[in-house]
Amino acid sequence: MASKFRRENGLDYTAGDIVVANGAKQIIFNALMATLEDGDEAILPAPYFVSYPEMVKLLGGVPVVAECPEEDGFRLKPDVLEKAITPRTKWLFLNMPGNPSGAVYSEPELKALGAVLAKHPQVLVLSDEIYEHILFDGRAFVSFGKACPELKDRTLIVNGVSKSYAMTGWRVGYAAGPAPLVKAMSTIQSQSVTSVSSIMQAATVAALNGPQDDVARFREAFERRRNLVVDGIRQVNGLTLPPPEGAFYAYIGCSSLIGRKTPKGVVLEDDTAVATYLLNEGRVASVPGVAYGLSPYFRISTATSDEVLSEAIRRIKAAVADVE
Ligand SMILES: Cc1ncc(COP(=O)(O)O)c(C=O)c1O
Numbered sequence: 001m002a003s004k005f006r007r008e009n010g011l012d013y014t015a016g017d018i019v020v021a022n023g024a025k026q027i028i029f030n031a032l033m034a035t036l037e038d039g040d041e042a043i044l045p046a047p048y049f050v051s052y053p054e055m056v057k058l059l060g061g062v063p064v065v066a067e068c069p070e071e072d073g074f075r076l077k078p079d080v081l082e083k084a085i086t087p088r089t090k091w092l093f094l095n096m097p098g099n100p101s102g103a104v105y106s107e108p109e110l111k112a113l114g115a116v117l118a119k120h121p122q123v124l125v126l127s128d129e130i131y132e133h134i135l136f137d138g139r140a141f142v143s144f145g146k147a148c149p150e151l152k153d154r155t156l157i158v159n160g161v162s163k164s165y166a167m168t169g170w171r172v173g174y175a176a177g178p179a180p181l182v183k184a185m186s187t188i189q190s191q192s193v194t195s196v197s198s199i200m201q202a203a204t205v206a207a208l209n210g211p212q213d214d215v216a217r218f219r220e221a222f223e224r225r226r227n228l229v230v231d232g233i234r235q236v237n238g239l240t241l242p243p244p245e246g247a248f249y250a251y252i253g254c255s256s257l258i259g260r261k262t263p264k265g266v267v268l269e270d271d272t273a274v275a276t277y278l279l280n281e282g283r284v285a286s287v288p289g290v291a292y293g294l295s296p297y298f299r300i301s302t303a304t305s306d307e308v309l310s311e312a313i314r315r316i317k318a319a320v321a322d323v324e
Pocket residue numbers: 022023024025026049095098099128130159160161162168171172173
């Protein structure tokens with residue numbers, strides 16, 4: 001894994017700075033368990049991955065939502081970060097490309113966040129980079145660790161094989177960070193589940209160090225599907241979708257549907273009502289924006305075939321056209 005970080009991210013870590021767990025989720029859970037005291041705050045730029053606030057709460061922390069609206073490209077701005085930081089802030093979560101928005105940060109944008117963080121030495125940074133290889137329009141990935149090397153002693157870079165290698169079921173995640181934090185996370189890991197199974201470890205080494213042709217092939221397929229979904233949703237009156245810059249989701253804006261009525265007379269009061277309507281009447285599964293901390297949106301996944309996506313868009317279009 002040290003060679004992966006060096007080769008792909010230009011980061012220098014040794015084995016003692018790296019921990020492996022049963023998925024990026026367990027990595028994040030262990031990091032929070034190792035660090036959070038009751039009442040400690042974790043800043044979550046919204047829209048965020050659904051598990052972040054749940055893990056923070058479960059471990060006694062307080063999620064502090066920092067809204068990153070569509071007009072800011074769903075990215076955290078330095079002034080929004082500055083306002084969210086308090087003496088109780090323990091963590092800032094970053095996720096790029098983001099689930100659900102697909103937002104990616106440029107190196108100057110990361111450096112600007114780093115400049116704010118430099119003033120607040122109590123804040124640790126969790127950079128969830130699990131979608132790093134699923135990037136569109138020729139973008140190159142810049143790890144937070146590469147952009148802000150001066151924060152290395154309080155940055156945890158989180159990654160895993162679930163997304164880049166389509167190995168979700170293998171349950172392997174890993175992270176690199178300051179040795180004392182990594183040691184505490186390893187102790188939690190060791191006293192709870194011991195380790196990641198040796199079979200999964202061998203498969204992960206093969207994925208990370210073997211031929212990478214499939215990663216490029218997957219990326220191309222996801223970009224094609226991103227285009228298919230963006231083109232399709234743009235033709236649906238009442239929905240908006242800025243092209244996702246990475247990852248495999250579409251976070252679709254539905255503000256103009258709110259307050260309107262379905263053919264059965266149900267008022268679409270919020271994005272949960274929209275997602276419920278799409279499921280029950282349109283037969284399309286989506287997740288409402290409220291789950292990600294930013295409404296009104298719904299998220300669909302593009303990790304499925306072009307045919308299924310085309311059919312989903314057809315159904316969404318028909319269901320939305322029926323709203324009065
Ligand atoms: C942003 C983000 N981080 C972490 C995970 C979980 O990864 P893993 O399968 O390695 O636990 C996901 C999965 O949906 C995700 O979207």
